Amino acid sequence: MNAQLRELVQRIDKHVADGVFPAARKELEKGLERFPESIELQLLRHRIAVRQKKYEAAAEYLLEIQKKYPLHELFLQYLQELGNAVLHNCQTEHLIFYRNAPRSAQKQLLISAAVSLERAGEYLPACRLHSISLSQFPELIPTYGPRSIDIALTGEEKNKPLPTVNGFRSTIVDSILPTIFSWKVRVRGLGANCSEAEGNPEVVHITKEQFYLWLEIMQGYYLSNMEFTKLHELFIMVVKQCGILSIPSDDSVVSTPDRFFSYINSYPNALPSEVATRFYIGYFIQLAIDYYIINSDRQSTDESSASIIIPLISLSILDLGNIAKRPKISDSSTLNPFGNAGIVRSVDRTDSEVYEFLKHATAVYNRGKYESDKFEEELENSIPRMGLPFVVENAALFIRGDIATFEGLPSIAVPLYRDLNLRLKEAWQTQKYIMNKVNSTQSTDHNLVLDMGKVDLSILKSRCSPIFPFRLLFSIGLCYLTESKFNEAVTEFFAIVGAMPFNSLDRTDVRHCKNGLKTIYPEALGALCLEYIVQGIEQEIYQQGPRDTTISCLLVLSQFLSTDRNKKIEMIYDMILKRGRFEFPDFFRYVFDTDFLYMISRLSGVVNLELNGKIGDREIRPILNAHINNVSTMQHNWRTILVEYCRTYYRFLVNASGTAPSFI
Numbered sequence: 001m002n003a004q005l006r007e008l009v010q011r012i013d014k015h016v017a018d019g020v021f022p023a024a025r026k027e028l029e030k031g032l033e034r035f036p037e038s039i040e041l042q043l044l045r046h047r048i049a050v051r052q053k054k055y056e057a058a059a060e061y062l063l064e065i066q067k068k069y070p071l072h073e074l075f076l077q078y079l080q081e082l083g084n085a086v087l088h089n090c091q092t093e094h095l096i097f098y099r100n101a102p103r104s105a106q107k108q109l110l111i112s113a114a115v116s117l118e119r120a121g122e123y124l125p126a127c128r129l130h131s132i133s134l135s136q137f138p139e140l141i142p143t144y145g146p147r148s149i150d151i152a153l154t155g156e157e158k159n160k161p162l163p164t165v166n167g168f169r170s171t172i173v174d175s176i177l178p179t180i181f182s183w184k185v186r187v188r189g190l191g192a193n194c195s196e197a198e199g200n201p202e203v204v205h206i207t208k209e210q211f212y213l214w215l216e217i218m219q220g221y222y223l224s225n226m227e228f229t230k231l232h233e234l235f236i237m238v239v240k241q242c243g244i245l246s247i248p249s250d251d252s253v254v255s256t257p258d259r260f261f262s263y264i265n266s267y268p269n270a271l272p273s274e275v276a277t278r279f280y281i282g283y284f285i286q287l288a289i290d291y292y293i294i295n296s297d298r299q300s301t302d303e304s305s306a307s308i309i310i311p312l313i314s315l316s317i318l319d320l321g322n323i324a325k326r327p328k329i330s331d332s333s334t335l336n337p338f339g340n341a342g343i344v345r346s347v348d349r350t351d352s353e354v355y356e357f358l359k360h361a362t363a364v365y366n367r368g369k370y371e372s373d374k375f376e377e378e379l380e381n382s383i384p385r386m387g388l389p390f391v392v393e394n395a396a397l398f399i400r401g402d403i404a405t406f407e408g409l410p411s412i413a414v415p416l417y418r419d420l421n422l423r424l425k426e427a428w429q430t431q432k433y434i435m436n437k438v439n440s441t442q443s444t445d446h447n448l449v450l451d452m453g454k455v456d457l458s459i460l461k462s463r464c465s466p467i468f469p470f471r472l473l474f475s476i477g478l479c480y481l482t483e484s485k486f487n488e489a490v491t492e493f494f495a496i497v498g499a500m501p502f503n504s505l506d507r508t509d510v511r512h513c514k515n516g517l518k519t520i521y522p523e524a525l526g527a528l529c530l531e532y533i534v535q536g537i538e539q540e541i542y543q544q545g546p547r548d549t550t551i552s553c554l555l556v557l558s559q560f561l562s563t564d565r566n567k568k569i570e571m572i573y574d575m576i577l578k579r580g581r582f583e584f585p586d587f588f589r590y591v592f593d594t595d596f597l598y599m600i601s602r603l604s605g606v607v608n609l610e611l612n613g614k615i616g617d618r619e620i621r622p623i624l625n626a627h628i629n630n631v632s633t634m635q636h637n638w639r640t641i642l643v644e645y646c647r648t649y650y651r652f653l654v655n656a657s658g659t660a661p662s663f664i
Contacts, residue, residue, distance in 0.1 A: 005035055050097045083117055163387055190244060224392070244272060292394060310475075313515050361403070467525075553649060556591060577607060
């Protein structure tokens with residue numbers, strides 16, 4: 001801009017600012033005669049028309065500028081200012097003009113503003129502006145609907161926003177997709193009506209790749225935010241508007257995910273297989289999240305007062321010589337017993353209701369596997385693709401583990417529980433690392449920011465009941481019992497008793513309850529683990545014969561059992577008597593029950609008995625007497641004795657097997 005033009009523009013600007021429009025127009029007309037190609041003067045002409053509320057003329061002037069200078073820096077700057085004013089509802093001259101301009105001009109300028117922002121690398125404002133344009137001008141949907149999603153995905157790829165603040169996904173799912181699917185949509189190669197004329201202005205045509213990508217995006221977004229109702233409503237809208245599912249006149253049959261599941265089960269070919277698989281994946285993950293929360297949720301800050309839901313299955317294998325009858329969940333359940341509200345929102349849930357919920361999830365899972373032989377693989381791959389939070393993968397692992405447990409598939413269940421156990425360990429270590437950083441540095445420390453940028457932030461938010469890891473170990477131990485892997489099973493149960501917080505032992509027998517889920521407290525879980533340890537050791541003795549280690553373990557732990565005490569004492573006595581020796585000195589310091597001490601006293605004169613390195617009745621008798629005198633103190637400290645023994649024996653088993661210890 002030369003000096004004369006600059007001076008002229010400044011004078012006109014002053015006239016406009018002062019509201020002296022006749023003088024401004026006079027100067028402008030002279031200026032346009034001298035500088036007919038000046039975009040500065042042409043923009044001033046547009047501005048004067050806006051100030052004088054001549055909006056139609058102002059629109060004509062601006063569209064003329066667009067024809068002449070579509071890529072001029074000043075025009076692009078104006079478009080971006082206009083777009084931001086519309087986007088943020090700023091009461092500026094730009095917004096006033098836009099709202100009063102003719103509809104055709106509004107449409108053209110809004111699209112141009114979005115394109116200008118996109119070229120400037122402002123992808124999020126651009127896709128939001130496209131969303132507004134689609135909403136205000138539905139005729140743009142066939143052309144600019146799919147394009148606006150592409151812009152958002154490009155911006156997401158370039159900016160890589162954190163999942164918790166991903167404005168691109170929220171714009172796609174909350175704004176653009178509902179707008180697109182308010183129209184008739186046809187997917188090329190999918191459905192019976194996909195061959196409608198491509199040029200039909202009332203139909204949006206998309207590819208199968210776009211369709212499945214959009215489905216996955218909306219599932220990932222709503223599942224991450226646990227907005228299950230919105231997910232289902234949008235899914236039904238999508239399949240309806242795409243013409244790939246005929247919705248009955250009574251749409252209540254598809255009003256909730258469980259009703260829709262029942263409906264498409266009644267009509268197996270109602271949906272194309274790939275679409276049905278996407279529904280089963282989304283619905284199963286929703287059920288998994290609810291099930292995981294009810295099982296793992298932190299109910300109390302006091303570890304000793306927290307309850308836990310454990311699986312109970314028929315273990316006839318623990319009757320000597322019998323083979324386990326492996327249970328199987330029925331697939332007959334089709335309706336979610338908690339309805340659309342979900343299990344998380346059911347305050348008065350019972351164990352039987354939670355078990356029915358698991359059976360319903362099993363039916364969904366098995367239906368997905370029936371629909372596609374790659375369902376499990378697709379489920380596993382979908383979770384990272386959808387960018388779901390840390391807790392969601394935990395939920396999928398957990399519910400699949402429980403399904404496999406109740407279906408009698410321990411070889412499938414155990415690795416799933418192990419993976420979840422390892423993830424909880426890694427989450428705990430990550431949380432501890434970050435908290436140590438926070439406590440040792442200022443919150444603005446650059447290194448701390450970098451460290452937090454390297455981890456999945458949803459890990460830092462994940463919390464579970466302090467005794468939930470013990471539920472995983474119990475499930476693993478239970479699976480091992482059904483496989484007759486008694487050594488592996490008792491290792492898990494020893495880990496639980498040696499680390500779980502409890503103040504007493506609740507010896508209420510739950511072993512013979514029918515298959516299902518049961519809520520118990522740590523006191524009952526500890527007692528149940530001891531029962532299973534003792535029975536597992538008895539099975540090992542039955543199969544391999546008694547050894548010093550197994551006899552001593554049986555002897556120590558039988559002190560804590562409330563049933564069959566006399567039978568256990570006589571059984572142990574007979575085993576030692578038949579062997580003619582008992583040489584495992586380390587166990588003796590854990591024996592405090594007088595009945596068991598009396599049994600040892602009876603044996604000392606008839607077998608080769610070694611206690612504390614001493615052999616023979618003459619040397620052992622003083623040790624027994626001294627030990628008996630200390631019994632009252634030991635009985636008072638029974639919990640310390642039990643925990644110490646379980647930890648010691650657990651380390652012994654882990655070292656003997658060479659396996660890594662579980663996270664507890």
